[in-house]
Every structure is written in C-alpha cells, then in structure tokens.
Amino acid sequence: MATKIQESDAHLDDYVSSLGGISRRDFMKFCAGITATMGLPASVSWQIAEAATSPQRPPVIWLSAQECTGCTESLLRSTHPTVEQLILDAISLDYHETLCAGAGHQAEAYKNHSMEQNKGKYLLVVDGSIPVKDGGIYCKVAGKTILDHLKEAAEGAAAIIAIGSCAAWGGIPSSGPNPTGATAVHKILTDKTIVNIPGCPPNPYNFLATVLHFLAFGRLPELDAKNRPKFAYNRLIHENCERRPHFDAGRFAITFGDEGHRKGWCLYKLGCKGPETYANCPAILFGDVGAGAWPVGTGHPCFGCTEEGVGFTKGVHELADLKTVTPPITYPGIAEDSGQGVSTGAAALAAGVAGVAIGAGAVFASRLGKHSDDADEEEQQD
Amino acid sequence: MALNRRDFLKLSAAGVGGALCTGNAQAVQREPKEMPPEAVGMLYDSTLCIGCKACVAACKAANGMPPEQTGETDIMWDTPIELSGKTLNVIKVYRDETVPASAQDTLVKDQEQGGYAFMKRHCLHCVDPSCVSACPVSAMTKDPLTGIVEHHKERCIGCRYCVYGCPFGVPKYEYNEAFGQIQKCQFCSHLQAKGEIPACCDVCPTGASLFGKVSDLQVEAERRLAKQPGETYVFARGILGGDRPPHEARIPAYRKELYGDKELGGTQIIYLAGVPFDKLGLPTDVPDYGYPTLSEGIQHMLYKWMLAPAVLLGGLAYVVHRNTRNSHESEKQSGSDSSSEGGES
C-alpha cells in the first residue's frame, strides 16, 4: 500500500510540475471535493487523483441535440476543476460542438476517427432531447439526424451519460405540445444503461463526480430507479432545505415580497416543488459563491427542474405533492390505542373483592340455611 | 283504601311517560335545531391536505396550548396522537393496514385500497350539539348567530358529561391537573372577534382547511363534487371568497358525498375525502338528527313547565295524606302519641 501511494505520489509530482500554474495542494483539494460530493471515503481521493492524471486520458464524445447549451454553460463555470483542467488534463474531449477546436468536416472526421479508434472505451455524453417525429428531421448535424448520430455513437460507447433534464427525461422540448417529438435518450437507447443527470441546468459537480467515479473505478456509481446517481438524487430537497423549520411551524411566504418572504419563510405556498423533487441542491449549492446560492436560498420556489412530471409540467405556482408523508409513519392513526386497560394490580384487587364477596355471601347463605332450619324445627316443635 | 297493584303500575307508567305507552322507541323527539343564519364553518378537504401539521402548530400558538409528548420519551417535539387537554386540533392518517410495512412507500394518497389519507380532528360545531344539551350549567353554549360551540370554564363543574356525550369525542378534560378544565376547539372565536379567521385555516398552505359561511362552503363542496377528476380547479386558500391567492390543482377522485350536511342534524364543519368517511374516524352509521332531540324529547315531555311532576306530586300527596291520616286517627283512638309517621300493623 505504502509503495503504491509513494508511486502515485511521484506520479502526481510529475503531473503537477507539468501543470504549470496549479499547485499540488489545490489539485488534491479538487480531488477530495469530488470524493466528498459522491460521499466516498477520503482515502479514495488518491484513486480519483490517479484517474484524473492518468496519462491515458479517456476519450469523451459529447453530442448536443435539442438543447440550449445551458448544460455546457454551467459546466464552463465550474471552478474545481475548471473546464480547461477537465478537458485538457482529465479527459480527452474528442468531440463537443461548442468546445471543439476544429469545425465542420474536420470536427466530424475527428469524431468518427476517435469513435473507431476507441471503440468500446469512450464515454458518450448527450445533452438535449432527441426529436423522433418525422424521422427525426428537426435536429440535424452534418446532414444527419441527431437520432442517427446518437445510435451510431452509442454503439461503441463504454458508458452513456444523459446530462440535463432534456436528455434525461425530455425537459422543456418534451412538455406539451412537443411538436418535434422530443424524447429522452433512455427511451431511444432502450437496451443500454443510461446514467441520467437531470437538472436545468444540472449541477456540474454531479456530472464531474459521475465521470470521475467511472474513471476511477471502471464502473458507474450506484443508480436509483430512474438511473440517476444516488449520491446526488436520493435526497428530497424538502428534507434538506434550510427553510424546512418554517414549514414545520406553519410559517409560509404567501406572495413575493411579503413579510414572510422577506423573513425567509417556507416557499411552499408560492409553489415550491421541493417536497416532490429529488436533488442535492441544498447541500452543494450552485456557482461556488457561498451560502444560500441555490433557488430556494435566494427566495425563489424550487420548480422541480430535475423531476420528470414536475419541472416544466406543473405550473410554477401549483402546489407540490408531499413525498415526505409516504410512508406516513409519523402520523397518529385514526384510532390509536388510548386509555388504560386492566393492570395486574387492578385485576388482582377486583378478583379479590369478588372472591371475598362471593365467599362471604356463600358462608352467610349457608348460615342462613341453618338458621331457617332451626326456625323450621322451632315451628315444628311449636 | 289502597290502590291495587294494577293502579300503581298505571300511575308509575304515567309518571315515567308516554314513551312507555306508545311503545315507539324513537317516537319522543323534539324538533331538530336549525342552522344559525350567519353560521361560519370550515370545509376540510382531505384530498388537499398534505399532512404538514402547520394547522396543529398554529392552533397551539393561537390558543396558547402546551406541546404534548406521546410515546417514546426521546421524541423532543409536539407529538399528539389524539385530541386532549393539551391539543385542540390534530392531523391523523388513515392507512391501508393490509399493505406491509416494507411496502409503505407504495401507498397512494386518497385511496382506500393500498392507500392513505389525512384527517383533521377538532370540534365539528354541530347544529344540534350534544354537549350543549348535556351541560347542566350552560358552560357549553352555541352562539345564536355564528353557531360556534364555545366552552366557558368559569361556569364548568367538571362533570365531563360533554366528554361522555359528544358523538365525535371532541371535548377533553385535563385529568392530570389538580384544577383541570375542559378543552375544546372554539373555532378561534377570539381571533374571529378581531376580524381574523381561525388559525388552522389561516396557515393551511393548500386550502384543505377553508373558512367561510357554512352555506357558501356547502355550495363550494358540491361544486367540487360536480367536477370530473383530473379537471383543473382553482382552490381557494384560507377563506372562501377572500382575496388570498388561490392555487390551481386537479380535481381528485372524491367520494361522491360530503359529510356534515345532515349527519346527526348537521355540522358546521364539512368534510370531503377520497376514502370512506368511517375510515377517517367519522361516525357514519348515525341518524340525520342529533341525539339531543331524543333526550330532550323525553325531558320536555315529562317536565314541560314541570306540569307532569306537579300533577304527580298532587296525586301522591293526596294518597299519602289519606293513608297517613287513617293511621293518625287510629293512633289517637289507641291513645298512642309517640308514633311518628304512622303505620297500622
């Protein structure tokens, strides 16, 4: 173990010196942060660091379908690592329409080359929903529908990540009337495991952590029933929200800017979807600017961007259905057991009294019998 | 002259009343009471309730009630399981017991089979309240205008007849106080006097507890029942017809009936739900008149203007006087002067 750490130490030193500007300390902080995001033990940071500095950087193909580039924009604003660290050092971003060095045929050619070269090894990331109506003609790149691009790229991919709500469950394009037949990636590639990282935009660290988990361990992180990484999506916002005490105490903001709103009360009445939305927003926040930097923290109700059937589907002011009450274990039943039944002492006393009464009565009655017999005798004698 | 046994039985039968003579067990009844003209009430829509218990917390704050800890002692917050001397309002849950504990998260809201539903317990402010009829000292009163059933502890003798008689199990006594009192929901009459609405309706985030005039609330309930499940509907919050922002939601699968319009003579709290009302702890096998019509029916028949007792007393006095006079005379004849109430044997 010690030698292994020493080896990776030496290896890291090389890496750090090649980085130029970034200190070893900063780099290890990044690795530790990613490890923490996934809820893994601190010792794993080394593995993460190794994966991030492996000389054989894993190739990544990034397809953009019907999207707004919000996912990429949010990724660009991550600070640990910065996107240049990611694409220059951690991964080999072989194709990304926004970030490609090349353009046009050159870019397409490189993508095809990479896919052939790294068949079975590359990571496929998709953002945006896939239009399927009319043969998918509503989104084309290089003369080919994105549907075909997707199917082609999925063939040789080691893993596929659908980033953003559009790719994960359809997002804005899929909410009515949906003229293009916008569809989630997992509904098209039904035979493959697709990791969904929903959100609009998704938190970049959930994406980075998933990628680095894959690189470090060679497998995907644990997923929930909707194929979302559990480390990020198994917590209900409502249960981790800093405004929760106000909900419990019945203190609600009723309109924007009213007293309750200014005092930071619960936003449920304004339509906050925290009670039915699963994401780690209250824990890891957005934009690395410190406390409160997430929608509810700034006073806007969560609108459920990560949650299919909630974000872009329910009205912003429509009330959330509470998930916390299923299973409803913390509520008293309609008819709980109450009052005091028979205790041992009480039963003993009652039985004792009854016994004494019956005994006394019996003795008495028998004496009475004698008495009356005597009387009868007396009568006879008379 | 002695009455024979037959006459005696007739006499006692007359004294006890026509109930015996008519042979009709439910025949003796007074007129049911009418809903007060300005009756205020609440529409509790179980399907809208999210179980946040904001109403429970607000109720405690508005009425100055202490927290109540039940069960395990390490539970550090207010956990009432039933109305009590410390709790005037409590949220309960109906749960399909056939679903095993391991599959609790599959329960569907407002569904009887494989589901669960919330229920809010507090005073229903009956149109013909048993507690008011039972109370000997007018400590329970029904406001002639608003219909709110209120308790006045300064009159109460603590007999707990209201607790015994209430068909909904609402009034509660403080058994663990040396000088306890009856506690019950007064529909926040102290807030209503200031022009506010009851605290539970005030804080309810979904309008599950909706304050308003009973007549309006009944119309609103019928309107909801008339809609198709899945239709969007604008649900008022706090007070029906107020200026509070409402919210839009889909009409749930209601049981096509409302509770409280006729049960036990009607209540000023109306219930809508997605599961049968008896599952929510509301008595459903009840007549559509209040029980006071029966008990007061008997009382009024026997004691109207105290006429029957007066007549009976007259008769009794006459008979007793005659019977004892006979014995007095016999005493005088026999020269005895010490016997008190007579006796001829």
Add this chain to the structure above:
Amino acid sequence: MSEHAPLGGKLFTKPFLFFAVLFMIALAFLATRFIFGLGSVTNLSDGYPWGIWIVIDVMVGTAFGCAGYAVALLVYILNKGEYHPLVRSAVLAGLFGYGLAGLAVMIDLGRYWQFYTLLWPGFIQVNSVMLEVAWCVMAYIAVLAVEFAPVLLERFGFKNLQQKLSRVMFLIIAVGILLPTMHQSSLGTMAVVAGYQISDLWQTQLLPPLFLISALLMGYAIVPFESILASMGLRRPLETDLLARLTGVTLVVTLFYLVLRFGDLLWRGALGLAFAGDLDSFMFWIENILFVIPILLLAKRSNRNHPRLIFISAVSLLLAGSIYRINTYIVGYHPFAGAEWHYFPSVGEMMVTIGIFSFEVMLYLLFVKTLPVLHRA
C-alpha cells in the same frame, strides 16, 4: 315508647375497625386525587370520562338508596301498613346511599369548587338531564334527612317539634316519592344523548322506565338484604313474614321489568346483538340471568319463607341492577371517535369505592347502635 330502639353495645368492634382501615386507605387516595388531579388516581380518560366512581358510587349507590323510596311507595301509596317497621332502616339506607353518592360526585367532579353554578339561575341549563338529576338528588337528600329527622328528634327528646313535623310529613313523603321517580328515570335518560356510542343492547328511549323500575327492584332487594344481614350480624330475629310478602311484590315488578326489557329489544330488533359472542353479549346475559334468578327461586310460594332463598334472590337482584347500570354506562359504551379507548378501574379507584362503602357500613353501625332505627325486637 317508640316501637324503635337503639341497639346499644360496643361501637369499636373488630369489623368496625376493619372498615375504618379501608376508609383511611381511600382517604389517602383521595388526597392524591385532590393534589395531583383525577388522572393520578383513576384510569379515567377522554374515551371513558366516567368510571366506577360515577357508575358504581353514584348510579348503583343511589339505586341501593332507593330502599326508602321503594318502601315508602309500599307503605304510603299502596297503603301496606304492615311494612311500616321497615321504613326507618330503609330511609336510613336511602340517606346513606344518596349522601355518599353526593360525596362521590364531589370527588369525581373536575371543578368541584364551582359546584354552586348548578344553583345559579343565570347558569342553569334546563334542557340538561344532568341538571334535573343534580337538583332532584340534592332535594332528595334533604327530604331523606327530614324523613329521618323524627329518629333524631325522638332520640334527643324534641317531642313538640316531632309532632309539628308529623303534620306536614305527608307532603315530605310525597316529595320523597316524586323525586326518586324523577331522577332514577333520568339517570337512564342521561345515557340517551350518548347515542350510537352505547350498544343497542342498552341504548333505547325506554332507558328511563327501565332505570326507574330496576332502581325500584334494587330498593326492594336492599330491604331484605339489609334486614337479613342485620339480623345475622347483630343477632336479631328475622322478619321472615314481612320479607316473604315483600318478595311477592318484587317478583311481579321483576317480571314486568323483564317483559319491558326484552319487548323493547325485540321491537327494536337489537336482540341479535346478544348472540354476538363478545363481551357485550356476555355481560348482557349475566345481567339478565341475574334478573331471572329470583323468579326461578321464589316462584314457588313456599320458597318465600326461606331466608336463604330470599337472601340469594335479593343479592341477585342487587347485582343485576348494578350490572345493568355498569353495562349501560361502561361496558356497552364504545366511544368510536378518535381512538381505540380502553378502561378498567385502577386500584386507586376501586379502593376509593370500597372505602366509601366501608364508610357507609361504619355509619350504619354507628346509627343503629345509638339511634332508634331498628324495629324493637
């Protein structure tokens, strides 16, 4: 001289001291109740706000106290003067039964210090059955006291006053018959407002006549019970002849009660519940079999001279009437709303009830030994 005389003899006998100890235990529990509240001693809950203090001490206790009422009916209304020797001890039993019931009420009342509101014209609620019961019981205690007054007056030699009193006594006696008729029936009416919460085996609008007649029966039963007990305990001859005739009256009234009871059950179609096999039906049959036993035992006229059979019948009737009251108010009471309620009296509750009955026995011994209560032997 009077036909009644004090028994005399030592007061602090062993039985007397035994009952005194029981009474002291009850006093300790009562102190706890008044310092820490009802919940510290009783098992009362919001589901069962009335326990044995109300149902046994008050409802059963006053029914026991109907001896005075029952015998007064016989003597003064039916003009059966031959029962007159029983009047004084019956009135005394009534005074104890009612006086101690009044005491039990004060113990059980949650806000006893506001008891005066029952008499406050601005507060009384005339539709309340309980108000009527309260007034009647209070008035009847006063009436019983006046009815018993000749005993004291005779003992302490106020002849003049005694004679004056005897002139208006007919009115007092009439009131003394009217009041129990009113409140013993109303003790039944009190359950009517509980409605569906009381099982249909007991809940009926005929509760008032049923309660009245069963109270009368218990009154008739307490007379031979007490008379035989006193004869044996205090070594006095039995008044067998008198009791035999009284038994005849009791039997007819019991029969009438049972016809009314079962007729009502059949008419309402509730008799099926008696075969449900639950606690309710079990208690129902115990109650009614106890009502039937005296009829079976004493149907034969020759049996009515048998003190043992009279005694067993009396005990049976007393138990029947008591269980009828307990069934109506506790066993058959199933508070539906709110919780799955349970009730069984606590040790403290039972000890207080036992203590009150012990107090009654002590007072009885005190009275018969020092006052002219019992008929001269």
